[in-house]
Amino acid sequence: MSLFQRLKTFFYALRVRHYRWPALDIMLPGNRQLHLVGSIHMGTYGMAPLPGALLQKVRDADALIVEADIAGSDSPFDNLPLAEPLEHRLSPELLHELDQTLQTLSLTREEFEQRPAWHIALVLQATQAQRLGLRPEYGIDYQLLQAAQRFHVDVLELEGTTSQLDILRQLPDEGNELLQDTLTHWHENARLLQVMMSWWLENPPGEDHLTLPSTFSQPLHDVLMHQRNQAWCERLFALPPGRYVVAAGALHLYGDGNLPSLLRHKMAD
DSSP states (O other): OHHHHHHHHHHHHHHHOOOOOSSEEEEETEEEEEEEEEEEEOOOGGOSOHHHHHHHHHHHHEEEEEOOOOOSSSTTTTTOOOOOHOOOSSSSHHHHHHHHHHHHHOGGGGGGGTHHHHHHHHHHHHHHHTTTOOOGGHHHHHHHHHHHHOOOTTEEEOOOOOOOHHHHHHHHHGGHHHHHHHHTTTHHHHHHHHHHHHHHHHHHOSSSSSOOOOSOOHHHHIIIHHHHHHHHHHHTOOOOSEEEEEEEEEGGGSSOOHHHHHHHHHHHH
């Protein structure tokens, strides 16, 4: 590709079209059109059905691309190996924080006694979302998958549930840091969920100067956000020519090291 063609592609990719939902368009070299959608994995009744214009994009797409195809009924967390009792794995301070949070949720420690720390963190996050009125059946990626099935559109995965599970299982100390961050940033995470809901219910965010509360330590951010964004960037650049709707968690589209910026930097190289 000539320098002129590269610059033309790069500046075309910078053009911003505003949608009623959190999204942006990027044209990759080789005639690969991406409509990046900031997904939320759980949603509210008001987030369904999806906007008609977004559904039309799915209908017209060569494929819908999601982090993982969650349309099936099998849970990736079935048959997890049992862990040692929590008091043998968590510090007294972390165990105390966990007990306090479980009490506010009307849950008991016994339910989590032999679960790995990262799994406890995910269950707590999901429970918090449910308490805020969010439900999996109104999640954006789930609704997009249902639409792709109705329109007979192919579904591709950025990583898949097996890879996601591998990332979690490889966290140091069975994910104690993820559990610690979940408990430490409990209220910030609730506010963040409300902000992301407002992107779908009220106004989508502008891409520039968007400041979001931090709910991950830097090491976890590198593993769960930045490294995955880098892998997804390579995956998207390997696509054949075509039109794609790409549903990635909303936090992957905004903030430091976000997926759109990585795609643009790769085009500029």
